[in-house]
Amino acid sequence: DLNCCSVNAPRAFGLLSDWAVMEDANGGLYVAFYGPSEQFLTLQDGRTIRIVQDTAYPYDGTVRLTIYGLDGHRPLYLRIPHWSADTRLTVNGEPVSVPPAASWVRLDRLWQDGDTVTVDFDMTLRFQAGGGDYAGKCAIFRGPLLLCFDPGYDRNTSILEDIPAGPGMEVLEIDTQSAPGGLFTCRCGDKRVTFCDLHAAGVSGTPYTT
Numbered sequence: 001d002l003n004c005c006s007v008n009a010p011r012a013f014g015l016l017s018d019w020a021v022m023e024d025a026n027g028g029l030y031v032a033f034y035g036p037s038e039q040f041l042t043l044q045d046g047r048t049i050r051i052v053q054d055t056a057y058p059y060d061g062t063v064r065l066t067i068y069g070l071d072g073h074r075p076l077y078l079r080i081p082h083w084s085a086d087t088r089l090t091v092n093g094e095p096v097s098v099p100p101a102a103s104w105v106r107l108d109r110l111w112q113d114g115d116t117v118t119v120d121f122d123m124t125l126r127f128q129a130g131g132g133d134y135a136g137k138c139a140i141f142r143g144p145l146l147l148c149f150d151p152g153y154d155r156n157t158s159i160l161e162d163i164p165a166g167p168g169m170e171v172l173e174i175d176t177q178s179a180p181g182g183l184f185t186c187r188c189g190d191k192r193v194t195f196c197d198l199h200a201a202g203v204s205g206t207p208y209t210t
Helices: 003-014
Strands: 021-023 029-033 035-044 048-055 062-068 070-082 088-091 094-096 103-111 115-120 125-128 138-142 144-146 168-177 183-188 192-195
Touching: 021 035, 070 115, 088 103
Parallel strands: 029 070
Antiparallel strands: 021 029, 035 048, 048 062, 062 115, 070 103, 088 094, 088 115, 125 138, 138 144, 144 192, 168 183, 183 192
16 A cells, blocks of 8 residues: 555655756755755756766765856755754855855855855754654754654664653764664763654664654
8 A cells, every 4th residue: 555655755856856956046046955966957048067066965964065067147046954953054165144044045256167056054952842642742853854763673662661862962972874764872961762764763673762
């Protein structure tokens, strides 16, 4: 049997070419997708540009974009996610001011072939408090990822009752090889706990907690 998640997740990847990099009617360029990639876009004037993203995102918050085939004056917009409270950005090494989260930064300049734009997103752990039956509990996010506790990756199932989630929690290690979506070892005080990304939670049939 198929459910909405199993069919719509692959569908999102199939649609990446439609929205990862876009051009509006006035020639403005929009970068909406972040991740290791090489993206090509044919502009309205017939030219093709290439944008190469060097990054370990979403495990690391630094994204370096190198833009080829773009020259002349036109605006380039970069998406600033709602969760990145303190985003840093440079163009060819020069700092650029960034608007608040949940917006687009506009880079209106004279571009040259091979220009680089580097974005540093705020990957600080975030805690979303629950309500109703989940009062007193919280969900933990890092960047765009929802972290989950799965006993298949950390057998100390009592740790969730002992470890207080909050500003004192920090990520000690990220293992991108042992599970799809990665494993995140976190510390709060003298206690440690390993979380996985929601993508990997429950894949072996174990009950998981978000």
